[in-house]
Amino acid sequence: MECKCCDRKTIRNEEEKKKLNSRINRIIGQLEGIKRMVDDDRYCADILIQLSAVDKAIKSLASIILDNHMHSCLIEHIEKGDYSIIDEISNLIRRFQ
Amino acid sequence: MECKCCDRKTIRNEEEKKKLNSRINRIIGQLEGIKRMVDDDRYCADILIQLSAVDKAIKSLASIILDNHMHSCLIEHIEKGDYSIIDEISNLIRRFQ
Amino acid sequence: MECKCCDRKTIRNEEEKKKLNSRINRIIGQLEGIKRMVDDDRYCADILIQLSAVDKAIKSLASIILDNHMHSCLIEHIEKGDYSIIDEISNLIRRFQ
């Protein structure tokens, strides 16, 4: 089996890259919208509602990347008998709690 | 007293706008960096660590805006005897919990 | 006006105390249930689902107390011209983000 997750690399195909980057572009678009709201003296509460949507989008992106990580790197490592990846994942999860 | 928070508007001076927008620009910069990491097949865990930094930066920006909101709009409304803003703020806080 | 929030005291009536404590009792009951699940060798994922319910109940209790706090102490302090309570509240909110 070809290694997709070695030497701190994760090989992604073009479709995966496109999907992730279009999600990130959408979040950047939301943030550009918030900059315009600031410039237009929009009401704080309305800005905070938009910002909470960005927060959810970031968490959802993190979920997708973690999910990909577990479906590829985690399985690969465990099947090779390398369980150290589990502590690495535990630490990542804690960062988003 | 001139009303800074009326009709769902929040009047900000140039300095406040500059501060908020430079924070948002920095977050956009972090996200552009994450796009490059995806393209360069960087390891999932490293991308997730960067994404957790974005998550913290978003929460910190939200804190600053909420703080400004309480120091301006909240005080103005309470001093006018309009307490409905408190429920609005409670709802905002819940969105970020 | 009688001061309900002075000297780091918050005077609560019997009904408020009963409401808050019955919510806390319910959370304690959920945790007792989780102890039984541990003893009965129940599946980790089922225990984690129960624990996420406790997490939501804690956040919801915090929202109620913060809401009461803003509807009583915050209004009292602002009407006396003491705005320092706003930074105190900002710090509390950050603890639950």
Added chain:
Amino acid sequence: MECKCCDRKTIRNEEEKKKLNSRINRIIGQLEGIKRMVDDDRYCADILIQLSAVDKAIKSLASIILDNHMHSCLIEHIEKGDYSIIDEISNLIRRFQ
């Protein structure tokens, strides 16, 4: 290999049970303390600080259980070629985000 995680059971030894339950007992103790604070008319902000400590203790307990889960059930299932447990874990993580 004896199966420790089958039929939605997780077999725990006495030491693990004791550790988890003493953590839960400590959280219950914190909540009993908060009930006394409510009865004693303690200041809302002080109660909220205690409640944020409970929130952290709950998240830390969840981390430990999830960690155990990955070090036992996850490894067992992946080594049997059953990858469905990964989506189950993804869903659990999302509950605590």
